[in-house]
Amino acid sequence: MESSSQPPSDSRRRRAVNRRHRAGIVPPAVLKLAVAEPPTRLPESRPGVRRAVVPGGLLDLAAGNRAEEEDLAGSATAADGPRRDGNRRRRLTLTGLVLTAVLSAVMLVATLVNWAPDGPPPRELTTGERERLAAMRVTNYRELRAGLHVTAGSGATRTDLLGWVDWARGLAYLDVGGPGAGASRGLAQATPTVLVVRPDPAAVPTPAMPPLVPPADGWRLPADRRLDPLLGLIFALAADRPDEVDGWLGRWVDREHLNGEPVDVLEISTPGPGASPTRTPAASDAGTPTRYWLDPAGRLHRVQADVAGVGPVTVALNRADRPTLRPVEALGGRPGLPRALTAAERDRWRRLPARLRSAGGATVALTVPVSAATNLRGSGWLSWTSGTAYLCVTDLDADGRRTLVRHHGRKITRIDDATTGGAARPPLPPPTAGWRAGPHRTEALDPLVAAALRAAQRSGVPGSAQRVRGDTLAGSTVDVVQVDTARGPLRYWVDRDGMLRRLELPTRAGAWAQLDLTPGRVPRLTPPPAKR
Template sequence: METSPEPGPGHAPAPGDADPAVRGDPDATTRTVRRGRDATTRTARRDPGADGRAARSTRRRHTRLVGLGVVAAVTASALVAGLLTWQPDPPAPARALTVAEAERLAAVRVTNYRDGRAGLRATVGRGGDRVEAVGWVDWTRPLVYLDVGGPGAGPLRGLVQATPDLVAVRPDPAAVLTPAVPPLVPPADNWRIRDLPGRPPVAALLDLLLALSADRPDPVARLGGARWVARDTVGRTPVDVFRMADPPASPDSPASGTPTRPPPDDGWRYWVDRDARLHRLTARLPGAVPVTLDLDRSHRPPLHPVAALGGTRGLPRDLTGEEAERLTGMPARNRALGGTALTLAVPAGTGANLRGGGWLDWRGQVAYLATTDLDAPEQRTLTRHDRSGVARTQVPVGDEAPDARPPLPPPRDARWQRGRIGPGELDLLVGSALRAGREPPDPDRATWLRRDNAGRQPVDVIEVHDGRHALRYWLDRSGVLLRLELRTGIGAWAQLDLVQAPVPRLPPVPVPRSSTR
């Protein structure tokens, strides 16, 4: 019986053949492993140089990796050595201004004037004496409106409004140290006129802000000591930095606290863009106090001065016929009401800030009120105006508010003193309010200023120059007086607000004959 030859290497099994393992041969796995070893042995015999080539390939890879490691180490060492010995390029040395730069710096103040307004953020001083301020400046009015904070703010912490002549503050000792953007429409209450003796840092900052404006360029000849220092960027705006020994302000600048000449190497620095707009300023205020000021023209809303500073400016014009008729008919309409309650705020020329309340009887020509000086709140003054003059007395302050109405009946045990109506702002204001129920102002001396609101009632504000004084009448559409304002000797405005309410009987006060003066 013939047998089939055993297939050699590379021989494919016949289609009918089957793997022994499939047929269930128990030695199939052993024979398969043996055939694998035999095949490997035969391949090695056919290519005796395969192991050598594999070894040479491994050595080449090892050599290449070692070379790359050496290159990386050398590069890192060179980089470290370069960083240790690198120095930045020295800044360009300061130099004299070109003609174009001098003209641009000379135009900074007139550019501020033409732009009108700017937002600002300022820091005055260092450490525990630092004062910070956020707000706006209006160079056309001019007016500064700030929220003042910082550890050195002291009694000025709170809201501040200032003109070249007056400073109005609304103190808030409980406010946080860091100032915020002040409310665009300022609160109407608790403002008082302040004198800032000793020129504190806030006063010097206000002077600086108001001095940064002029209606014409500064003389280029005054910039002879100015130097170009560097190029910089404020926000995204490229600027040139200029150094000056003195601020570019005219000799008649309203800044009474303008710093004296500092050393040339520690002068004022201005960050000015190509359009002559000032973006940043650093300087030394009196006493070598440093100040940094940043200006922002992206948000510059119209500002609203508080009542003590005159309120909104308006557009003055002559009265129309209907407005003149309402002004001349005002006394009759006031008398028809009989009387009214009142509150008042009087920034007096003596530095006092009076607040008060009371009643006014137009038919009987009597006013009875109580006033308190906010800076001396331990005493209240009771005052009664009538046809015979004025009577006053002082009483201790209880728990009344500064604008509380006086007691009724008037205290009989008080030491009343009678005299003539004096020239002070309080007597002038109350006397003018009583006269508003007796005789009309002269319409030929009147000017319509603006429309406004007294509470929620629309009014016309009409200014009348009566001899040495200016009075403003706030008339509603029927011609009734709702507010009377008087310009005081310091240039501030006192207000007497009339609130329609029942007026009680206002009895005379017990004045001894010996006290009449």
Template sequence: MGATARRPRADPPLGRRPPVAPVEPPADPQLDGTDDPPERPTRRRAALVALAAAATASAAALVAGLLSWSPEPADPAGTVRPLTAVEAERLAALRVTNLRDVRAGVRVTLGAGGGRTELVGWVDWARPLVYLDVGGPGAGAERGLVQGTASTLLVRPDPAATPAPAPPPLVPPDDRWRLREPPAGSGLPAVRDLLLGLGTVRIDPPSPEARWLRREIVDDVPVDVLQAPLPVLQGAGSAPDRRPRLWVDRDARLHRLAGWLPDGTPVTVELARSDRPTLRPVDALGGRPGLPRALSDGEADRLARLPDRLRAAGGATLTVTAPSADLRGSGWLSWAGSAAYLSVVEADDPGRRTLVRARPGSVARLVVPAGGATGPPLPAPDGLVRAAGRPPGDDVERLVDAALRGAGSAVPATAAVRVRDDRVADRAVDVIEVRGRLRWWIDRSGLPRRLELRTGRGVWVRLDLAPGRVPALPGAERPVRKPAKRR
């Protein structure tokens, strides 16, 4: 066996592979930069300085932006545009639409913050009349009820009322109403003028300054928010940013108004279009609405017989109520003697009273301490008896003079209208208005229970009458007795 025996090759264990030497890629001088030429120190330093400066500028800009940031304006300039033809027509018809709807509920905020005054109630554009409850932290002495017409403002102060206003009672109280004439252009007169001025009989002319701002939803009603001048707020300024904003629906109904009064006070008015009860003016503003008509035959007969009934009744106890002068009075009136005698006390001067002696066309006065009595003293003081008479001058004197002259000539039925039926002193009466300035409240027996006189301010002063026997009055005529016939 000459052949050399070869040793068998040892196989690796099952499942194990022989180790493989790792293969590294050759070095690439373009990737690792080892072969790059060294960078110059000046270039590196300049780059670092530039980066630091950029970072500093960015930080400064960020801080300045945070400090000067403010919310975007409610009406971005990009949304403001002139009105379309349809929108302009709705704006022009806004005040006519209010008059057509007759009435609406209102909530007015006057001023802002802790000094604001809040008013809640209604406006009747057809009458016209506003009836409001005044409250809020800034109401002060004006807290209470207010009724106003275009020419008259009556207030009923109630300092003890709750600060938050509430809708006033539909049947207003019949006492403590006073006439107020504060300066126009601010406070309650300005609110009254604004509310009543939102109604008119004619469409307003086009307003080229009007602008459309945006759309909103008010009480589930889609509205367009417009900015336009209003005739009723002309004194508030003509600058674009002082023009009121109006929330108007597609039927030309106003739902909200935000603007400034003529004195610069901010005002917001919210209207409840479905809150439309019939309003009742207080007696000083004419009382419950009626349906004036011509007199019936029975009413005309009672009016024609009124002078005879007055002379037959002899006289009456009287009570005077005059919100126009904020006073009350009481006394007697004699139709048989053509004289009246009463005592008048003004609310602003309760420490004294004025005694009044009246005859048709003549009045005498005497001021005395009030004392504890309410009626005039009997007998009358000599100073009043000797005082010279003069023509009637104020509302109360003219009212008493009209009552005395009622016993003169009869009033023709064609000069009178029946305003309504009513009740006074638990008696049914017909309210008959004569020539637009006198109202006789005549019961079914033909006797008067009340007489009202309309003043130049549009306020009715009142004389309540209780026909019956009266004492001897100063200045009264004594009846002339015919001599007895001799038998």
């Protein structure tokens, strides 16, 4: 009888291996067990038993499903396009959302940084604000000058004025531009009563500050008076005494910052004319309010008004830009300090007639701004020896027509020459026929020429003379000596050699006319002998 500790028999081991093989487990090669090849076809199924077909790759985890791979490979090409379009739309949508969020954050931060709470609502003027407004014009007058930027109208009709105003001396110096400037484009100088312009149609529409030293020539009285209301508003901003506050209807509107300074915006409406001198003189309606921007010291920085015939007007002041202004000769030139003549000046003045007679004659040039419709320019000669003058005069407002003018003693004759244009000197020899006496549009220059001829008389210049100022003309130092006459003041520019260089007198329009003299030889100016 065999012991139970004996190893199992070979038949038993073979049955165990076969069972493991049937379970689908391949014996390791180290056991050196032979494995039968799988049959080429499945054995016949037993009746009543259905066998499941298992794909070859199901039990191999590294293998895939060939049928599924073939299906996916066939459909990949058709599905790639829509899939890419969907991905692109999703990326664009996300990018747009991100940009919107960034912009919203930036705007929120900017709003929070610049946000300020609403100020108090408009209210009635306090006593202190009324006092500041009443003293505003006196403050302007005492501070003398300020820079200006005036905007009149809007759009294609807007006119811009840049320059300065001198309230103490009553002088404004401006560059006129903007799309609506028209014939006024160029330079302008004005007093409260007289405006002279130097037109420049070729100037660019954008205005610029005018040159501190104004051009000496080209000034005339304008035919277009569109600047008058604006100049009236500018000069009305200053006075030598405070305004009366009774009858004012006004309110405090807002507080702002201009030129780095806090200002109060005060709005004034007056019920009728004469209620307040501060009221804009050319306001289109008595009830139209005018706004003033005043700092705590009562200094004006801006004005807004509605001017009749012009529209909305804004005047901005630059109180730090205040150079000394020089008026042009058509406005009388620089102001002076009149005084009595010194001994040397009296001696030169007394010897003036003899000095002119010894010079014999002079070439002359005339500038006579008569009126808005008559601006005369002339040139020619005068002879102190014979007491005659021969001139060619052009009216700038009469299509350049020329007029020949002759002075001989007290007789004045003229010839209109419509065929010859320009401002050349008169023809030589003078015409022998066609001279006529009587009233003429050029007669405004007659007093100036007559005064130049009388200056050489032995009796001298009648009237009391005083020195107005010193000046320069054509490189020569002169004394401007003024003599009051029945026709008004007459000014003689006498150089240090005692020679007359210029005569000036005011015209009816308030501008000054000039006759400049260059001593030297002149042609024979005596009239031709009468024919027998």
